[in-house]
Ligand code: AMP
C-alpha cells in the first residue's frame with residue numbers, strides 16, 4: 001500500500017481518532033480483483049520477512065486486533081496469515097478473564113502471551129478490552145479503567161524499547177453491517193454456533209462502543225505503538241489493509257540473516 005495511504009489509516013499520536021468520520025465502506029481506491037492480487041503478494045512478502053525475523057531471533061512483532069463484535073477479526077487473521085509459516089506465528093484470543101486471570105492485574109495474561117523473539121504474535125482482542133468493554137459494561141468503577149490508558153502507553157513503550165514492534169488495528173465496521181452479520185448468525189445454520197444471546201444487546205450499544213473506542217484509541221496511539229483504523233465492511237479491503245500494515249512493520253524492522261558458524 002502506498003505510504004500516503006497507510007498514513008491516512010494511522011491515527012497520528014496526539015490527534016483525535018475521529019472514528020465517526022472514517023468510512024467503513026471505503027475501498028482505498030481499489031477494485032476487489034486488484035486488492036486481492038496485492039494481498040497475495042503481501043502475504044508472500046510477510047512469509048519471507050517472517051523467515052528472516054525468525055533467523056535473526058532478536059525482535060518480535062505484535063499485531064493487535066480490536067473491533068466491535070462481528071467486525072471480522074477472525075476472518076482477517078485467517079486471510080492475512082494463510083500461507084505464512086505456522087511455526088512463526090502465534091495467535092491468542094482473549095475472552096472475559098477467568099480463574100488465575102482474575103486473580104492478577106489485567107496485564108498479567110497479556111504479558112504472558114506476548115510473542116517470543118523471532119516470531120509474530122497476533123492478539124484477537126487484547127488489554128484494550130480492559131478499558132473499552134469494562135467501561136461500556138461498567139464492570140469496574142470509572143476511576144479504575146480511566147487510568148489504564150496511561151498504564152498501557154507505558155507498557156507498550158517498554159515492549160518497543162525491549163524489541164517488540166507493535167501495530168494496532170481497529171476494524172471499523174458500520175452499525176448496519178454489524179447488524180447484518182449478527183442476523184446471519186441466526187439465519188445461517190453454518191454460523192449459528194457463533195451466536196450468543198447477548199449479541200443483539202451488544203449491537204444496541206454500538207454507539208457506546210464506538211465512542212469508547214474513539215476515546216481509547218485517541219489516548220493510546222503513540223509513536224511506538226500506533227493505531228490504524230481499517231475500513232471493515234468489505235472483507236477484501238480489511239484483509240489488504242491489515243496485510244499492508246503487517247508487511248510495513250516487518251519491512252521497517254528489516255530483519256537480517258545472522259552469520260552462520262564457519263564451515264570447516
Ligand atoms: P469472542 O471474541 O467473540 O470470542 O468474544 C469474547 C468476549 O470476551 C467478548 O465479548 C469480549 O468483550 C469479552 N472480553 C475479552 N476480554 C475481556 C475483558 N478483559 N473484560 C471483559 N470482557 C472481555
Ligand code: MG
Nearest residue numbers: 069070074194
Ligand atoms: Mg467474535
